[in-house]
Amino acid sequence: MTNTRQTTRRRKTSSRRRTSSRSRSSRRGSVGIRLPFLHIHLSRAAIFGGLAGIVVYVWAFYYFFVGPTGFRWRALYGDDKYPEGYEVHGIDISHYQGTINWDRLRSNAMVDGCPIRFIIIKSTEGSSRIDPNFDENFYQAREYGFIRGVYHFWSNNSSARSQANYFLSKVHLLDGDLPPVLDVEHKPKNESVEDFQTDILTWLHIVENKYGVKPIIYTYYKFKDAYLSAPVFDDYPYWIAHYYVDKVEYQGKWKFWQHTDVGKLPGIKGHVDLNIYNGSYYDLMRLTIGNQENVVVAE
Template sequence: MIKQPPITVASRPQGKASRKRNVKKSSSSGRLSSPKGKARPRRKKKKERSWSLPRWTYCLAMGGVAALILIGFYYFFIEPYSYRWKPCYGMKAYGVCLPYGFSIHGFDISHHQGQIDWGELQKLQKAPFPVRFVFMKASEGGDFSDTAFVRNFDEARRHGFVRGAYHFYNPKTDALRQADFFIRSVKLEPGDLPPVLDIEVRGEDERKLRTDLSIWLRRIEQYYKVKPILYTSYKFKTRYLSDSLFNSYPYWIAHYYVDSVEYDGPWRFWQHTDMGKLPGIREKVDLNVFNGSMEELLQLTIPYPDTIQKPQSISEK
């Protein structure tokens, strides 16, 4: 028997099983072999175009944004209060620069000022810049009474101040209800300043606001037999209440951080700062001046009946 030469493994023809193993092996490498044994070509990825500003344009834009921020900060936070940092060429007292040309000073308070030492405040009536009148918050809306009003109102009269009371108006509450609530809260006496209507909120309807305010003012004037004082800011008055009806009431203007009143019409009181410091009051307080003499201030108060002798105030002694 003739022996055939040995056949090596490498020279053996491949069967179906072996070809399948080769295909699996090729797939494990991440790509399948082509029938001809050539690898499939990889697809080229498209290059993404990146868009960028030139460096000078970026710096210019950032500089513009920074400038707008600085201008806005100055307009809203520095310019309205720049008066605080102006040099005082007049008389400085009570922590502020006092308006020039006024001799009768006063202040207004509420429960926000806390406990007040009226004995210390009384000394200011004979100070170089006499403090002689005070307004205090009595009521707000239709049901809120200031918790410090009764005590402060009594103490002010006992220590010789010309006193007055104000009502903070709420446009969302019925005007007549607010007027009657103030009447129940405040018992004014001869020698007191007229009632004050404090209006700072416009509400939703400007026309309705003016109608309601006139209702409040007429009701108060009818009851106390004296024209009420109208308190509001310079801007609020010129925008919403600048007509013959509201101009007929004594005007108490709130206008801060200015050297003089810019309002063209007549006014009686000027609230010129909310940063005042008075002995006997721990918190900062609003300061006011009266546009006139002490005699004219007393003429503005509720008159005494002829049968009652007018008491002499401390400032007149």
């Protein structure tokens, strides 16, 4: 009886050991199957993550430094070089420049040893927005003896006619002011080039009929080449935005060149856009509304 019980216990113990051994073996086999899968899964994630990082880097580099809209972003280290061979300098301003100290700007502002001659001011945007500092800037620019200009920022969310009428309702230029400016930088994705050009011409014609002068078109040269290269636009003075280069790459005629957006001048906190006029001060005066025949050039 005792031997039988011992034999039975040995059989049960042996059975439990075999069962435990099979269980451990099964677990090891399961781990051995899952780990390679996990390794492959992580490797694929790393590969896709790396590729995504490369794509983002290439896109960002193109957009900020190569692409046609790259000029709208601030320079990383500033730009203290000015185009050589030009004597007539100016700036363009909006509420981004804050409250301007006009006394300091008039008395001390110089660019490459030359005084600031003209100031172009943001007025309206679309068919319902006006720059909050427009009235003050518009009044003070003329009061302090600068040649004054005004620009409208084009919006793809409003019709050309409504934008032109809104601009004319808010802006009242006088003889001696520069022709009105249309700042256009974006084309609707779902609109053809021909329809877009028709819209731009509608704005230009309405404003031209009001003031009797051809408005100035402001945009960067790649945009003009792509969307405003029709011969009809060559009749309008061109203000080119082209930053951080020694010379203009645009092959056509141009009147103004916005060459940096990180200018520093007394009387203005922070950065301001710097511009040059492609001609003499006398030529600039002749460009103004009224086209004065007897121009007295102030020194």
